[in-house]
Amino acid sequence: MSRQPYVRPMSTTTWYMRNGRYKVYVLRELSSFLVTFYSFLTISALAALAANSPDKWDAFLASQQATGMMVFHGLALLYFLFFQTFPWFKLAPKAMPVYMGEKKLPDSYIIIGHYVAWVVVSVFILWLAGVI
Amino acid sequence: MSTRTRTLELEIMRYDPEKDKEPWFQTYTVPCIEDWVILDAINYVKENLDTTLAYRWSCHMMVCGSCGMMVNGEPALTCKTFIRELPDKVRIEPLENFPIERDLVVVLDDVIQKLHKVQPYIIRKDPPPAEDQEYIQTRGQLAIFKQLTMCINCMCCYAACPQYGLDKNFIGPAALALAHRYNRDNRDQGKSDRLDILADHDGVWDCSFVGACSEVCPKHVDPAAAIQQMKIDGAMEFWKQKMGIPGDKS
Amino acid sequence: MAIAKKAIVWGLFAAGGTLTAFVFPALIALYLVIATGNVPDGLQFEQIHNFAASWLGKACLFIVLFLSVWHAAHRLRVVAHDFGIRKDTLVANAVYAVAALGTVLTAFYLFGIR
Numbered sequence: 261m262s263r264q265p266y267v268r269p270m271s272t273t274t275w276y277m278r279n280g281r282y283k284v285y286v287l288r289e290l291s292s293f294l295v296t297f298y299s300f301l302t303i304s305a306l307a308a309l310a311a312n313s314p315d316k317w318d319a320f321l322a323s324q325q326a327t328g329m330m331v332f333h334g335l336a337l338l339y340f341l342f343f344q345t346f347p348w349f350k351l352a353p354k355a356m357p358v359y360m361g362e363k364k365l366p367d368s369y370i371i372i373g374h375y376v377a378w379v380v381v382s383v384f385i386l387w388l389a390g391v392i
Numbered sequence: 393m394s395t396r397t398r399t400l401e402l403e404i405m406r407y408d409p410e411k412d413k414e415p416w417f418q419t420y421t422v423p424c425i426e427d428w429v430i431l432d433a434i435n436y437v438k439e440n441l442d443t444t445l446a447y448r449w450s451c452h453m454m455v456c457g458s459c460g461m462m463v464n465g466e467p468a469l470t471c472k473t474f475i476r477e478l479p480d481k482v483r484i485e486p487l488e489n490f491p492i493e494r495d496l497v498v499v500l501d502d503v504i505q506k507l508h509k510v511q512p513y514i515i516r517k518d519p520p521p522a523e524d525q526e527y528i529q530t531r532g533q534l535a536i537f538k539q540l541t542m543c544i545n546c547m548c549c550y551a552a553c554p555q556y557g558l559d560k561n562f563i564g565p566a567a568l569a570l571a572h573r574y575n576r577d578n579r580d581q582g583k584s585d586r587l588d589i590l591a592d593h594d595g596v597w598d599c600s601f602v603g604a605c606s607e608v609c610p611k612h613v614d615p616a617a618a619i620q621q622m623k624i625d626g627a628m629e630f631w632k633q634k635m636g637i638p639g640d641k642s
Numbered sequence: 643m644a645i646a647k648k649a650i651v652w653g654l655f656a657a658g659g660t661l662t663a664f665v666f667p668a669l670i671a672l673y674l675v676i677a678t679g680n681v682p683d684g685l686q687f688e689q690i691h692n693f694a695a696s697w698l699g700k701a702c703l704f705i706v707l708f709l710s711v712w713h714a715a716h717r718l719r720v721v722a723h724d725f726g727i728r729k730d731t732l733v734a735n736a737v738y739a740v741a742a743l744g745t746v747l748t749a750f751y752l753f754g755i756r
Contacts, residue, residue: 264409265491265499270557273726279465282554285602286724292717295662296740298669299710303747306703309694310754314687325679333674341667348663351601354617355624355656362535378664385668388693390684391675558723597648600720623652630649 284343291344294336349374396426400433400475404445405485407492415492417483418442424475430482431459431470434496447496454610457544460487460551461496467551469610487551503547506563509589510571515582527579540573540618542611549605549615555598562598563590565605565615572618575625583625591626599623651716651738658713665706694755704752711744 276282308320353370386392400422407415420441422433431449438445449459452471459470462485464478475482490498521527549565550556556564571590575583590596599619606616675682683689693699715737722733 262410263493265493266407266409266412266415267491268415268488270489271726272558272728275554275558276724281604281607282602285600285604286721289600289717289721289724292714292721294670295658295666295710295714296718298666298673299707299714299744301673302669302703302707303744303751306694306707306748306751306755309691310751312691312754312756317687317691321676321681321685324673324676326677329677330674333670333677337667337670337674340670344659345663345667348659351603351620352660354606354614355620357536357617357621359532359536362531364535378667381664382668382671385665386671388684389672389675390682390689391672554724591649593648597652600724624656627649627653627656630646631653 288343288347291340294340294344298336345378349378398424398426398475399480400424400478401481402433402437403481403483404434404437404496405483405492406445406495407486409494426476428475429471430461430463430468430473430475430478430484433475433482434470434484445496446494455544457546460546460548461485462488462551467548467608469546469548472610487547489551489553489557490547500547502560503545503550503564503567506567507545507570510563510567510574511582511586511589512567512570512574514574514577514580515585516579517581529578533578537573537576540569540576540613543569543573543613543615544611546610548608548610549613552604552608554602554604555600559594559598561594563595565599565619566613568596568599568622569613569615569618572622575622587626587629590622591629596622596626651712654709654712655716658709658711659717661706661709662713666710691755694752700752700755704748707748708745711741711748712738715741 276286305320308316311317349371352374353365353367356370357367358365358370383392402420402422403417404420405415406412406418420437422436422441424433424436429452431452434445434447435449438447447459447461449471450456452459454469454472457469460467461470462468462483463470463473464483465485467487470484484496486492486496486498490500490502493499543566545566547566549569553562553565556562568590571586574580575586596619599616601616601620603616606614609615672685676685684693694703718737719730719733722737723730727733
């Protein structure tokens, strides 16, 4: 009787295709591309503002007005909600559980709290921008 | 108790290190009673169809943690997986991410070592209480780590963890959850001792919070949550040290 | 020391993740509104410039962008690993360099708005 353990191969490049859970995880991580894109887009907006004259800013706004961009932003918004914002709220109570004596505050309370705060923040930003 | 029967096709992964170059699947047709768990069906194979099948089990009641296998691609305790929740065709494989010793038996040496490595016992800097006294622990102090004591080392979490699969140096879910269990125990003062192992490269930072470990855990230990809490602890500890705030005694 | 570096970048990642989760949907929605051609009052030069020129506005914009780029950088490092790129040190240097660049540019432009 000799030992000869068999090691099953695992692809380092396509392992996440193995099940739905991994696929959702990878889609979540890919939201980082959107964060990068919108961060640098906003930095370029700041660059336009830093000229301290309306011309550059209006040119920036004009450069953003296109049907293609509308579609892109719409899809990006949906993607971001479902693969970054909502998952982040869902996992928040795991990272920071709240104990009150012997009792753990139910995860749902923390999650609902996040959603409420999110609505408040979003409404505030949209109000500040004059959208609503 | 229902005696309704259903015929199940079990596709079981076989591997004989002395004969086989690689694993292969053998199909067994098993007349099952609807109330059975998968382990019953595997036991039926062993007793009636094929005595050469090798697998681990002991208690049949979710306590011993030895019957973890991949059931239709999901790591699970086979004593907890009822056949009424499964289709007529069920694929049984040894736990993913571990070398196969034979058939459904995997080599667990690596994780056993890792469990030792995290120093899973109470470490004291102060002398322990006098002999006629006991450690004091309130129910609230117990509550914050009790869930973590439920682990039965079935290693389903390691089978679910892609980061362990990709990099065997990663300490992994169960061992990190066990470390957290002691870190959170008010009797323990060994947190800083464990920090060296846990906050190092192959410790908590290799976890990318896939969360699969917690979803498959049959005892609801939630190792993923434990690891995120340890990351926060590690980050806080770093800033505390930077700002010269003395940490707790441990 | 390995512990220290990872604790810093992970801390920024976690803080940035929380912040982007809250703020980015509204931010993307604003770009969507701009793309339709109906630029709201708050985004006309006068108002947005006043906001970005104020210290409170500068502070808000800096915190959001600083944490966002560092959050994204750390996650991109994980993405590279998940897609099989094993040169972690190289990847880490590259993504954190981009984040540092974003931080510097943000500070530079904000300083220039007056």
